[in-house]
Amino acid sequence: MRAVATPLMDLVDEMPYAAVDAVHMDPTEPMPVRECGVTVDALPAAAVDALLTAGGPEVPAPLVTVEIRLLGGAIARDPEVPNAVAGRDAAFSVFAIGAPFGPPVEVTAAATAAVVDAVLPWTCGGLLNLVGPATPEQVDRLWSPADRARLQQIRDRVDPDAPFATNVHLG
Numbered sequence: 001m002r003a004v005a006t007p008l009m010d011l012v013d014e015m016p017y018a019a020v021d022a023v024h025m026d027p028t029e030p031m032p033v034r035e036c037g038v039t040v041d042a043l044p045a046a047a048v049d050a051l052l053t054a055g056g057p058e059v060p061a062p063l064v065t066v067e068i069r070l071l072g073g074a075i076a077r078d079p080e081v082p083n084a085v086a087g088r089d090a091a092f093s094v095f096a097i098g099a100p101f102g103p104p105v106e107v108t109a110a111a112t113a114a115v116v117d118a119v120l121p122w123t124c125g126g127l128l129n130l131v132g133p134a135t136p137e138q139v140d141r142l143w144s145p146a147d148r149a150r151l152q153q154i155r156d157r158v159d160p161d162a163p164f165a166t167n168v169h170l171g
Helices: 017-024 045-055 105-118 136-142 145-158
Strands: 034-040 063-070 092-098 123-125
Touching: 034 105, 045 063, 045 105, 063 105, 092 105, 123 136, 136 145
Parallel strands: none
Antiparallel strands: 034 092, 034 123, 063 092
16 A cells, blocks of 8 residues: 555554554544444445435535445354344444534534435444434344344343433334
């Protein structure tokens, strides 16, 4: 890759495991963000066009990142031990992060939601760690009814008072 063009940032190097957080260059201190994501089963030209219209470089929105991750491969294989990993059947993950510095948080929330709404015709669920604050409808798309019921039983047994609650509520 270095032979193709001069990198804008060349951060490829060996690093100790303790520095693994630096790979994504995320802030190390807490900051306000709004995030939203889904998985899609295809990314045809129409989906890319819709995504660029909602969150491309020409859109004046408070978006820090609009990310497309290629899925498939090992995550798409049936697990040796049954589990409730969502999104195995997806081809891509689409994820947006906005930072409400300046604009009201509602503007940031609308901008991230617009990215997800742009690819709704191709949506097939989500990945738990890339969904953002999940609505009940999004939770319904994450797992099959059988997996969701099993997760609810486990939650009721080991976390009845919800001290380990996350952004995903199983009902």
